[in-house]
Amino acid sequence: MNEPASLEPARRYRGSSAEERRRRRREQLILAAIQVYGERGYRNSTVKAVCDAAGLTERYFYESFANSEALLVASYRGVTQRLLKALREAGEGSGRPEDRVRAVLVRYFEALRGEPRSARLFLVEIAGVSAELDRVFAASLGEFGLLLEELLDIEAGDPMLRTAVVGGVIHLALHWVARDFAEPLDAVAEAALQLCLLPAGALDKEGLRGGRSPAKLPEQLVPGGGSS
Amino acid sequence: MNEPASLEPARRYRGSSAEERRRRRREQLILAAIQVYGERGYRNSTVKAVCDAAGLTERYFYESFANSEALLVASYRGVTQRLLKALREAGEGSGRPEDRVRAVLVRYFEALRGEPRSARLFLVEIAGVSAELDRVFAASLGEFGLLLEELLDIEAGDPMLRTAVVGGVIHLALHWVARDFAEPLDAVAEAALQLCLLPAGALDKEGLRGGRSPAKLPEQLVPGGGSS
C-alpha cells in the first residue's frame, strides 16, 4: 500500500531503476516457471518452488503476478511467441510450398527437442487448467494453423479441417515428447507433413466438386437409433 | 482391520450379499465420478463431492479406491470400454471401407454429444494428471487407431502416421466439445474422415515408391544454428 509512485521518483539500486528491477524479476520468475512447471508439472508446483528456482522470495511473486495461473499464462505466452517467431522465419525462404512447410515442421520439432521443458509446458501443462487457459491455448493453435495455410497459399480453407490437421501435428508432438524423442526427427516431421498437405489436396477436390459444403452426406449410413 | 473374510461368511443386507453391495457401491462411485469430474473437472473435485453425488460417505470411497486417481482410472476405463464397444459395432456392417469408417466416426461424435460429461472426462480431464494416466490414455488412443486401420484393411501402417491421424480426430472432438457442439455433426465427421483416409492414400504412394523410409529429407532446409 506504500507506493507514492509520482511523489518519490524511486531510488536506483545496483545500477538499475526500480522499473528495470521489477521487469528483471518478472523475467526471472517466468524463466523459473518454465523450468519448474516443465519438470514437475504445473499442478504439482508451488509458488515457493518457483520462487526458489528464480532466486527470489514470495513477495516478488505477488509483485508481478496475481496468482499462479497468471504466471502460467505469462510463461506460456513467452514460449509461444518465441516459437511462432522462429517458425515464421523457417518458413520465409523461397521454394515449393511443400518444402517450406517441411522446413517449418522440422524447425518445430527441433525446437521441442531442444527445450523439452518448454515443450511440456506448451503441450501438456497448459491444457485443462481453466477456461481462460484453454482459450489461450486454442488461440495459439489457431495461429499455428493459419501459418501453415499461408505457406500452402490457401486463402479460406475449411476451419474444421484446419483444426484437425493442427491437432494431429500437436498430438504427434505430444507423443514424441512423451516418449522422450525416441523416433528420428525426420520420421515425425514426415508424418506431420502428410497431414499438413491434406488441406491442399482437399481444396483441389472441392474445387472440382464446386461447392463449399461437403455435399450432403449419405445419411442412411448413420446408425439411426439409440445414441445413449 | 476387521475383515474376518473367511471366518464370517458375511451377512445379507437388503437382499444382496456383501460382495454385491460392495460392487454396487463401487459402480455408484464410478457413475458419480463421471458426472462430477465431467462437470467440475477432476482437479477441482473433492472426494466428498463425489461421495455426495453417489449418495455414499467417504468411508465407502476408501473401501473401493485407494485415492482419487484410482477412481479416475476406473471411471475412464468404464467410459472407454463402453465407447470402443459401440464403435466396433458401428463398424461391423458391410460396405466400402470408407463408409464403414464414416459410420464409426459418426457414432463416435454422436456418443460425445450424447454424453458431454463422459466426453469431457475422456478427452480433457485425463490428460496430464500423472504418468500412469497418460499411459492409460495413450493406450486407449492406440486401440482407437488400430480399429480404424482394421476398417481400412491396412495391415502394418506407419505408426507415426496413425498417431497423427488419431490425434487429429481427438483434437477435432476436443474442439467440438469445447465449443458446445456448435458445428453440425456431419461437418465434423467429414473432416475427421478426410484425416482417416490419409493412411490408405499414403500406403498407395509408398507402394509406388517402394521403400518404407521416407527417402532422405533435404537436410539443407533445416535451419542449422542456434535453437535456444
Next chain:
DNA sequence: TGAATTTGACAACGGCTCGTGTCAATCTTT
C-alpha cells in the same frame, strides 16, 4: 556517517482437503 529505502528470510494466519475415527440409527438374524 546516518537516515531512508530496498531486499530477503521466514513466521503466521487462514482455508482446504485427505483420511480416519466415533457413535447413533438401521437392518438382519436368532
Next chain:
DNA sequence: AAAGATTGACACGAGCCGTTGTCAAATTCA
C-alpha cells in the same frame, strides 16, 4: 425382542499451500 452386523452422518487431526506480515541485513543517498 435382543444381539450383532452394517450403515450413515459427522467431527477431528494432520498436512499442505497461498497469501500477508514482520524484522533485520544490505544498499543507496545526503
